[in-house]
Amino acid sequence: MTISLDCEILYPDSDGQPMADNTLQFRWIVLIKENLDLLFADQPDVFVAGDLLWYPVEGHPEIRVAPDALVAFGRPKGERGSYKQWEEDNIAPQVVFEILSPGNRLKEMSKKQQFYDDYGVEEYYIYNPDRNDLHGLYRTAEGLRAIEEIQNWISPRLGIRFVLTGTTLELYRPDGRPFLSFLQLEQRAEQERQRAEQADQRAQQADQRAEQERQRAEQERQRAEQERQRAERLAAQLRALGIDPES
Template structure:
C-alpha cells in the first residue's frame, strides 16, 4: 500500500497552553489580571480592539516554537472575540501594538534582553515593563516606543500628586505608579481605570455612603422625597430606612 503525500504530512500542532501556572506570584498575577481587565473595560465599546494576556502568540506559520506570551497586550484592527491562541497569519498579519510585561526574578533577564528583541522585530509599537516589588527594575516602571526598528525610552512625568507616570501614545492612556502600585489613568479626566473588582467595591462604598447620609439629611429637616432626590435613591429606599 502506497501512502499519498497528504497522508505523509504531519499535522502541525500549536498548543494553547504549556501547562505552567499563569504567574509565579500573587503580585504578578494580580497586576496581570488588573491590566487585562481595565484595558478590556476601557475598550469595551470598540469591536476592533483585542485585549488579552498570558496568551500564546504564534508569529510564524509552520513553526510552533516561534511563539511569545506577553503578560498583557492590545491589538488594534482585529475582531474582538475569544481566542485560545493568537496566530498572526490568521489575523491579517496584525501583531500587538502594546505589550506590558510584569517583571520578576525569573523573568527579568528575558524581559530586559530577549523579549525586546523579539517584540521589536515583530513591530510591537510600545513595550512596557513593571516590577511590582521594585527589586528588579530601576525605575520600577519603564516604557519604550519603537523608532526605526529600535526601542527608545519614553520619558516619565512626575505629577503634582507625586504620581510618576508614562504616557502611552498607542493606548491614549497614562501608566502611573501610586506608592509603587501600577495603575492606568485617562489623561483627559485624570481618573484611574478600575478593574471589575474595584468597580464593584467603589459601587458598594458609594451605596454605603448614601445610606449613611440618610439620617443626617432627615435630621436637617428634609422630607423623605427631598432626601431621595439629593442622594439619587428611590423614595421607597428612604422610607424603608425611616420605618426601620
C-alpha cells in the first residue's frame, strides 16, 4: 500500500532579520513608505509596503527578498503577511527602495540587484544616508540599467522627484510638496492650526470693530435725531410766541 503525504509549503512572513540596523536607516524607511502611502492614498489599486517579504515564484519559499519599501501598481490595498506574487495576478512590485546601513555588504546588494532584475522590477532606488549617496536603476530592453543623472530625476512610475543636496536627499511629490516626517507633518499642521486661529481672531476683531463703528454711527444718528427734535420743539415754541424762527 502506498501512502501519499500532502506537505504544505510554508512561506514565512518573517526572515528573522530586523527592519533596520539603526535609527537613521529606520527613519528613512518610514519616511519613504509613509509618504508613498500618502501619495497614493486615493488610489485603491496601488499597494505600498515596507519590509515585506516578496515571494515571486510559487513552490519556492527560498526565493524571496524584503525590500525596505515597495510599490505594486494594479494591486489592491490591504493587509498582507507577505507578497506572494502568484496570488497578486502575478504582478511584481514595479518600484522598490533600499536604504543602506553600515552593515550592508556589496555582495548582498549585488544579489538584491540581480533579484530585482530577474523578477521584473521597473525602478530600483538605493540611498545611503550615512554617505548621502543615491543611486537608481530603471528597466530597459536589456534589463535594469543605472540612471546616469539622478539629480532632479523624476520617477516614471511614481512621479516623485529626487534632489540630492550637499547634506541629504529631498523627495518631492508631483505637486511639488516635499516628503515630510510625521513630526514635520504634525508641526506643519500645528502651524496651520495656529494661523487659522489667528486669522479667526483677526476676523473676530474686525467684526468687533465693525460693530463698534456701527454702534457709534447709530449713536451719532440718535444724537442728530435728538438735535432735530429739539430744534423742532424750539421752532414750535417761537411760533407760539409769534416769532418766526426763520427770521
